[in-house]
Amino acid sequence: MRLGSGMGWAWALGSWGVTYPESVRGIRGSCVMVPCTLSYPTDVTASDGIVAIWYKDYDSQKTVVYHSAAQEVDARFKGRAQLLGDPAARNCTLLLQGVTPEDGGPYRFRFEIINGVGETPPSAPSPLEEQTEGQTSTLECSTPYVCPLGDVALRWEGYDPQVSTVSSRVQLDTSGVGHHLTLTTSFSWKDHSKKLLCEVSYGSRKATGEVVLRVRHAPKDTHVSVSPSTQNIRVGDTVSLTCELSSSYPPISAYRWYKDGVAVGSEQMLTLRGVRREDYGQYRCEAENAVGAGVAPAMTLYIFCKCQGSLPEAGALLEEEWGHGSGTEFTQSRLG
Known part of the structure; x- marks a missing residue:
């Protein structure tokens, strides 16, 4: 889901505004959250009738995704869209469950929102710098798919758990939405050219990002x-x-x-x-x-060498050592 700009009614009064991430994405069947905050004049209170409305296809069909008056919500979104925050508290965060490809399209909450559903592999460590054997390395994998219901999983594969720790961080604010998984580990020379995998999954559906290790x-x-x-x-x-x-x-x-x-x-x-x-x-x-x-x-x-010799008496053998250590070879010469 990508959120576009466009101030709409908020341009009319400089003290009004809405802030949200530039883009969010969702996985079919899961949920997607759009963090959103409001700003309004200090003399406006909840009792003044602040109404929150999310639209889909605002410029054409004006389908109501969420409305403070529930009866105004389009049947396709009833029971699936809810406002997680209170507009009076400057929070207009939207949660949309059971995401489908049909949910894609332009949205607006006083702003235009372009909504697209897709399944993109997680972002494995961006061009991975070379690692040095025995030194501690930190790698981060991330995905834009975040569902507070916990049905989207992100994990690292291919690392040694005995020398590694993994920490998770979920970002849900107006600057962006994402799940970040940090791997802290060390590598040996035997890990050189191996692959590290980062996998995002929703049920049986999976997408994987990979990186090839370069261990100095x-x-x-x-x-x-x-x-x-x-x-x-x-x-x-x-x-x-x-x-x-x-x-x-x-x-x-x-x-x-x-x-x-x-x-x-x-x-x-x-x-x-x-x-x-x-x-x-x-x-x-x-x-x-x-x-x-x-x-x-x-x-x-060792250097092997041949040497021949003779003795005055017939039938005798002469063995002469010429060489070094056990590397000397002898030949026999019989007289008469």
Whole structure:
């Protein structure tokens, strides 16, 4: 329901006026409230005969929606429209129950009111700002549908109730009508790219607004992968070490490689061509973004090598160790 402007009779006397929200909306079958206040000269009292009249299609049919004299009310609105306030107390708030599409149209209470019935999804958090992992965030969802009878429900979905609180606020005044639901919570990196839903419902009818979470977090599960397998690296091979991770937002801005604590590279992949036994050692990488850094556990690179030798006595075997740690491979050579 959208309320238009137009002072009508109130323009005739500067001390007369009516104030109301610029727009309100209703759900079919539910109710809609139009907060309304009057202003009038101080020498006017209720005994002077202040009469409240709400019209529909004032410029054509002048259908009476509400009248202080009940017999004047059109049959379509009898029992459905009531004035919640006392005009003598400067309150002209209208409650219309059992809203139907046919109720749509121009209304007037000394002002023009454009009335339309529709079902619009709730307003999920307007373009959601990025959230930071572990920090408290506050998000608000709202809907213009408000019925004091309590049959229109608004709720959040997709949040963790163990770290969250939800508070509700209903606005019913001349500056606007709405139901606001505030979610206070915190997010982890695992919530990144998930959806939060806000749902307004009336009986079995529902409308949903959604927002995709953008949770800023340092690189997670940083680790080193090796190709070929660490059990098959021989002297002369080409080895590729890749710094991998499970998640990062924002994207990675820098990589760093270390061998035995000494910096050796700054790309995601560290390539060792024609490896030598001197390449044996502990390698680790760091991945960094604007939030922080993820450090991979150290990985030991072993170099396997073949060596041949002979002994003066026939049939004897020579085993010569050439390499490092358990990574040494021996070959056998038989004489005679």
